[in-house]
Amino acid sequence: MALTENEPLDIVLKQYALTVLDIRNESYKGKKGVWWINTNKGMKVLKKVSNSEQTLLFILDAVRHLAHRGILLPQIQKTIDGREYVCIDGVCYLLSEAVMGKNPLYTSPTELAMVAGGLAKFHRASKGFFPSPGTKPKYHLGLWVEDYIKQLEDIKTYYDNDLLTKERKPITALIISEFAHFYQRAEKAIEGLRGKEYTDWVYEAKELGSLCHQDFAAGNLLITPASDLYVLDTDSLTVDIAARDIRKLLNKVMKKSGKWQPKLTGDILRYYHRYNPLTPSQWEVVRLDLLFPHLFIGAVNKFYLRRDKGWSEEKYMQRIAEMSAFEKTGEPLLDNFQSIIPT
Template identity: 40%
Template sequence: MAGHAPSNHCWQYYVLVPGKECPLPMGDLLSRVLGSYDLVISGIRQENLKAKKGVWFIDTDQGLLVLKKMPVDSVERLRFLLAAVRHLQERGIKIPPLVPTRSGEAYVMADGFYFIVSQAVRGFPPHYERERELAAMVKALAAFHKASIGFVAPPGSKERSHLGKWPESYAGQAVALAEMAGSARLGDFWQKAGPYLRIFRDRCLQLREELLQSGYWSWVEKVRQGGGLCHQDFAAGNLVIDACGEINVLDIDSLTMDIPARDLRKVMNKVMKKRGSFDADLGARMLDWYCQVNPLSRDELNVVRIDLEFPHIFCGLVGKYHQGRGEDWSEGKFLRKLEEIIAYESSKHAGLRKALGR
């Protein structure tokens, strides 16, 4: 729930002067929030600020800290996240510790927003092309999932869960692709995407049937009864290798209850997509690294295979284009991404079966 320490030349620095308004967007609000902490603050760097979330690096007498505006809609949701973080920390997962307020609270609520302060982590993100760092990252993911077993959302919290929702999600993606395929659309993007809308719609439906016949429901029930969390964005940008060579996990904003396959699919897709196609040998090694720490049964590995083969990335891109959500993307960039993703999605079937020895 923190960021790694920034390099000074990358950030505009603001000196906080007592009695004067902070010269940043939301400056007055930030001053009030930070006033709830027993800190001597000398300066602040804004990393990012969006409608629902924001991150600031704070120079204090206790060292470099991170102030975060949490993207939650209720205190009950925040309690779920904070309880999950405590559970993971108590079981050895390195997540930056929170700094309590003067009154001992874990957060501050101001103007309808929720804020937390945590220690910053100095280090560097793992690199997907360095196998040693990639292996450490995959093993850290497995340790994260293993440590999450036994977590139960406490009373007074609002649980986030994706358990049991995959078949409905798969069906929804198939319907969306069918609707786009059935509408006449002009332009190079739709001319290129058109045939694949039907191809991948059919794949969505086929994989939904495979999911329904797989060990998916048993795995869901196992997590429902025994507890289990997914990070949802266990990527290099949210991880820091510290001076001891250990991986620290950042940005737990999206924690959800679900089976581990959700995170495994996202991590493997990120790594493989950068290579342009699904590398069967690397895929086999990544699954082996994971299973060294958190073993998966043959049925569970089959569920991982199904979710990896599902065209999540293609669905995401055409949905983004259709809904006009890429305001900062040119038409050419959309077309290049589409060509890359079609090539990657088309490589997964054979690569996954080879990786799993099928």
Template identity: 40%
Template sequence: MTLKPYHDGGVSMDTTFSDILKKVVSQYPLKVKSISLLSDKGKKAVWSIQTDKGELIMKKVPFDETHIDFMLHAIRYLRGNGVNTPDVLKTGSGQGYVKLDGEYFVLFETVYGRSPEYENDSDLSLILKGMANFHRASRGIESPNGFYPSYLLTKWKSDLQTRMERLATWKEQRQQVKNKNEFDRLFLANVDTFLQQARAALTTLNQPCFVQWVKETEATKTLCHQDFAAGNLVVGRDGKLYVYDMDSLTVDLPVRDLRKILNKVMKKGGSWSLPTMLKMMKAYQQVNPLTKDQYLVLGADIQFPHLFYGQVSKYYENREDSWPVNKHIARLKDMISTELSKNNVLKSFLGRLDEVVKRGS
């Protein structure tokens, strides 16, 4: 894991778990000076450990040996192909993790730096070039045990179809409710627009270019990080981009990471921007060039209303039940505004693909 300079003394640890962690650390050839809890999300936790070899980062990870084996193999493979990501320290017996009382722990080196900023053109270019390098470097990876913790490549159309059907089902259900609240009314006023976008996206995925790309990727493999965003990136003191948190790696088209970072950047900016999108894709294209047909697949994934669906599902599936309804409403308004701003930008971008593709050739 990479650590940004956010230490403030850490958080006090439960005495019992502190004892467990000391047992974990004792399996490494280290002399420990202090341990500070940085974050605890139940299944996941992170500690800063000051040792005779400097500061290290311990993570408790919420998966088993086969998943960890793949993650460790992927880290080695990516590092060997030029991706900057922190190395994993081995125990005294040469293991890449420790299992204790049913919990799994992995120890990482620390890299210091700052979070990249989407508003900074140089940082944004660094992120997209780093993502492109990540995708290119991952090609050819094979699982050491034949097991892939996540393989989303072949689930695209079925997953999007399921999400579209859920939107239609929620529409029918909320139309029958007598006492609709503001969230319901906002959802119903916009859902038909986004169902239309969803159908258009799925139609594009029926094109031969999508089928061919999936077939090629099944043979060559490409990993997506799934959260290649500022929170998991650091611009190191050497000026290089470092990526961490390899917990959610999946075999998939690079489009998944591209669509996610585009949505994050545009959402933070409040609306879609053609100059920003062109800038981002030209940076990516310099390192891992895509074809025009492949950009059409990206366009289809962008067209699908992921942001709208995500916020609606949080509310109707009670995935953020601690939020007051006003927060859900405010977030839904933001998502709708961002989603509605993308169509003209996407159309203009696809009309300028020659400019983008030429840049990377």
């Protein structure tokens, strides 16, 4: 609790019509934190939000829309004077009901079907949502090509410098040995995303409305004793096409299993398609997004920028090697993706 002792929790909680019995810190990273609040009205969860107030307003708008369309999310607790959050010195805090349940297991076919089907329902429910004036939405819609080019060129600059070094460390030699292959893969993906399939889907999303969760994964989902699926952690909600979330979920599940599995991939696509059917051209966009080597590029970028100060060079090297090997296990599947697309 020492790290959070300077947080104005007492001031925040006095804004609510409840009596606090106990406070327990769940996580804390400076700009954001989570606390369990035991009260006379049951258990609550208090979140310190890292987003600006304008972005929080966008998220709250989106949460209301999703809840109205049947998505189960923790109910936000209003203050005594009817506000949905409390801001102190430019930092916002949000209190919600605590939902009790268990995180789903990817190894359980029933629970994996709930996750993939839940993601489909989430995307379907997001249709019709458009950010309100005065809010500041997170926005990735239509920006993939320029974003992926920037990611690729950023690490290529470091790679080009490494090529000029005569004495190479093992990690540098590893990156050099793998980079050309993944650079070519990334270029293929980018070229494909310049096509009609992606631009058509973006146009449709602009017309109809479309949200992505960005981390629709087991750690942010709860299955209640009544077998309802609750969606947690809406901090990263963004305006984008559904393919973004589908790619992220597939990568998470397959990474957990250690390699890409065609049958399991096909099952997930079918579970999703049951509730939010995609067209063949939209599934092609999913394939192209999987073709872009997000995990390899992320691991290399993390090393070059030393984004995890606690990691040794050996740890970075291990991660790059693992992501390189993992990405390659998916290539035969991506070459035959049409064979597992739901119809």
